[in-house]
Amino acid sequence: MSGFIEGSSREQGTLFPERLDDLVGPDSAVRVIDAFVCALDLHALGFVRTQPKATGRPGYHPGILLKLYLxxxxxxxxxxxxxxxxxxxxxxxxxxxxxxxxxxxxxSDFRRTNRMAIGQVCRSLVLFLRGEGLIAGQCVAIDGSKFQADxxxxxxxxxxQLEKWIAGLDRKISDYLAEMDAVDSAEANGKNDADSPSDGPGGTDGKKGDVRATLAKLRARKADLTQSVLLMEQMGQTQIILGDxxxxxxxxxxGRIVGYNLQSAVDDGHGLIVHHEVTQSISDQNELHRVAKDAKDLLESAKLDVLADAGYGDAGQVAACDRDGITAFVPHPRSRNTHGDFFEKAEFDWDEAKQHYVCPAGNVLTFENASRKRQSANYNANxxxxxxxxxxxxxxxADRRRVSRHMLEETLDQLAQRMADTPDAMIRRRSIVEHPFGIIKHMMGTPRFLCRSxxxxxxxxxxxxxxFNLKRAICILGAENIIQxxxxAHP
Structure with missing residues (x-):
């Protein structure tokens, strides 16, 4: 292969062999992983077998396996x-x-026996980045994403679904019973087998035998499904999933997936994830306060602004955030009159002292009833x-005007005013919190978990x-700067 660039022979020996350290660049991410794990107090984080046993075969240091996983x-x-x-x-x-x-x-055993400690590693990195000024801790964006289970x-x-299948089996059983009644009726009337439209090639006796066998299978299937529904009711479950x-x-x-809901709070400074939680919640509606409070406690911030989409628009969650020094910016759908020519609810004055509404004509709308499920009260005019x-x-x-009032109407009014004063809040939210999910799913290869439970x-x-946070920090500061x-921070 003369005329081309030639490499060294595989058989060539060298007096001074290359060191592995010479083959890893100074700005390689692997050096950051090594420095980060070496700076951790693995025993304090809860890793098992951080101290070697006096007897038996030596095991691997947990730091080695943690580096491998990262x-x-x-x-x-x-x-x-x-x-x-x-x-x-x-x-x-x-x-x-x-x-x-x-x-x-x-x-595999390392990940299984150190599940809680691995979560503490993530927390330790957030605290380190917070101490280095990469996390401002003043405003975070919260969002959820679904990840498929194994x-x-x-x-x-x-x-x-099971109840629908049971109803379908009942219909099939009824059809087969009706068919058997038809065969019996044909026999009683002395009709030939060939005269019966439902006869099979085996004649009447064969037909009855086939129907009885099918009925036994259908009834056994129905019994299994009914038993499953009863067990679900006893356990208070609405779903049954085999596997995980x-x-x-x-x-x-x-569409429909079987998985988990990942909640994340992303800092608006450099897009770093300050807190995350894997939940079994099928929606985001009741997650706002818990995720925001955990993020605020971790960052030790006196106040925290939170941006979230309309999926988190629950008045109770917003009120809980207000009580804990968290200012939520969440679009909340307000009920509107479907008739465009009619007065809107906002045109009715609320009298806080007398606890009633006053219509544009000056008439009073008094309290009629309340719904705890809808979290609202109804006020009717005379x-x-x-x-x-x-x-x-x-x-x-109608004969009179009705107006509903949410039990946390003042909170919703403040939220609406807050959103009106910051029209770009949802644009900021989208630019902060959306891309980490895409990057994490890309790093996972297929956005599904490998483990169960x-x-x-x-x-x-x-x-x-x-x-993700390590990769993001390397892009911001550079590998050598982070290592230093x-x-x-941990000499």
Missing amino acids: YGYLNHFRSSRVLERECHRNIELLWLLDRLAPDFKTI TNPQKAWTKS GDARIMRSGK PNDCAACGLKSRCTK LPAVKAEMALSVTV RLSV
Whole structure:
């Protein structure tokens, strides 16, 4: 191959062999992982086997396996078997692990036995980045995303689905019973088998035998489904999922999935995830206060602004945020009159002292009833006042006007004014919180979990969020700068 650039011979020996350290660049992300793990107090974080035993075969230091997982999640391979294979051929891993190559069972057991500690690693990184000024802690954006569980979606059912199947089986059983009655009636009338339209090739006796066998199968299937529904009612469950029993049937942009709901709070300064939580909630409606409060406590901020979309628009959640020093910016749908020519609710004055509404004509709407489920109270005008009112044609077609008031109407009024004063809040929210989900799903390769059960899934997501924040910090500061800061913070 003369005339081309030629490499060194595989058989060529050297007096001074290359060091592994020479093959890893000074700005490589693997060096940041090494410095970060070395700076952690693994024993304080709760990792097991941080101290070697006096007897028995020595084990791997937990720091070695933690480095392996962080490197794998950063580079799009998460399976323990793939990690084992990479330990033998990946130069960066040979450098990172000092040429150690644990087997897949050891790698898998580490993640299983250190689930809580792995979550603390993610928290430690957030605190370090907060101390380095990369997290402002003044405003965060909150959003949720659905991640598929390690289970077959075809093996997940709701209680209503099972009840529909039972009803369908009842119809089939009734049809077969009617068919048997028709055969019996034909025999009683002395008709030939050929005269019966439902006869099979085996004649009447064969037909009865086939129907009885089918009926037995249908009844056995119905009994199984009925038993499943009874068990679900006793356990207070509305879903049954084979495989990962902690997963839930949820709606996502791609339709129905079986998975988990990841809630994340992203700082508006550099787009770093300051807090995350894997939940079983099928919607985001009741997650705002809990996620915002956890983020505020972690950041130790006196006040915190929170941006969230309309899926978090629950008045009770917003009121709870207000009580804890969290200012929420959330679009909340307000009820409007469907008739454009009628007076809107905002045109009715609320008398706080007397607890009633006053209509544009000056008539009073008094309290009638309240609904705890809808969290609202209804106020009605006097029919006689409406009948004599000259503005009735602009108010209602009914005999009197009705107005509903939310139990937290003052909170919703403040929220509406807040949103009106900051018209760009939702644009900011979208630019802050949307892209981390896309990056995490890209790093996961396929946006689904490899482990089953909620604790295992939380450990997986903690690894993904940790490497996302590391990757983001490297883009902001550079690898060498972060390594230097880690050495100063944890000499």
